[in-house]
């Protein structure tokens with residue numbers, strides 16, 4: 259296996275490209291302390307060989323990995339968990355209490371995602387889901403603390419993107435592993451004003467109030483960096499948090515404005531696209547609109563779908 263793109267972030271943390279969708283789309287983070295290792299998020303089943311190659315490149319054997327940590331069980335973060343656990347004999351899988359059973363028996367997860375993407379695309383994009391032995395699963399409720407080679411990692415329940423989502427606070431680097439809670443920051447969309455940030459409303463558990471509270475809770479730790487799955491380290495946290503709040507408001511307002519009548523799905527998709535392109539333009543990103551539309555195509559589709567699910571849930 260070729261070595262994937264790696265970025266050394268200091269404090270024993272390495273960002274590894276999981277190869278999902280395109281370069282710099284999905285990151286796994288490897289944390290090493292006193293020759294003990296943990297992965298935070300693992301991409302899909304297709305990402306596993308690259309993550310293991312990255313581990314070897316750091317001079318560590320599979321036996322050095324104590325934990326495979328999943329911020330949440332969406333398949334771009336957790337699809338490869340079973341493959342990783344097969345390859346890492348000493349590892350425990352650390353997952354939110356609401357996500358744990360889906361890792362032991364991934365059939366529901368597979369069915370749910372197949373309903374959104376279709377079976378064929380599932381196999382092509384995510385590969386097979388491998389169940390994890392229940393005895394190797396460690397559920398991490400709010401406030402749970404692990405020690406990795408003596409280095410504490412604290413787990414915070416952070417609903418809003420998904421109810422099975424936690425963020426992980428690493429005091430040693432003053433970094434927060436945020437999964438998708440602190441939005442998405444594709445590197446291609448950066449401008450002279452810095453990194454671009456986008457909240458995500460993907461199906462099926464977008465909850466705007468919970469998401470706002472979770473973002474604010476992350477800020478109380480005064481992090482030096484947020485480590486996003488899409489894509490890795492950002493540091494202008496105050497500015498980005500304010501933009502996330504504004505943009506969540508705008509997505510909610512769009513959903514409410516387009517909630518009734520015919521062609522709701524198409525109107526939401528158009529509305530999300532207009533918002534996203536507007537934010538990128540406002541940010542001063544030096545890319546043509548067609549390229550931006552291409553980079554955000556998947557997010558436009560999924561965010562529109564997620565708003566629909568939220569609107570339907572809210573009405574009940």
Ligand SMILES: [Zn+2]
Pocket residue numbers: 332334335438487488
């Ligand atoms: Zn994701």
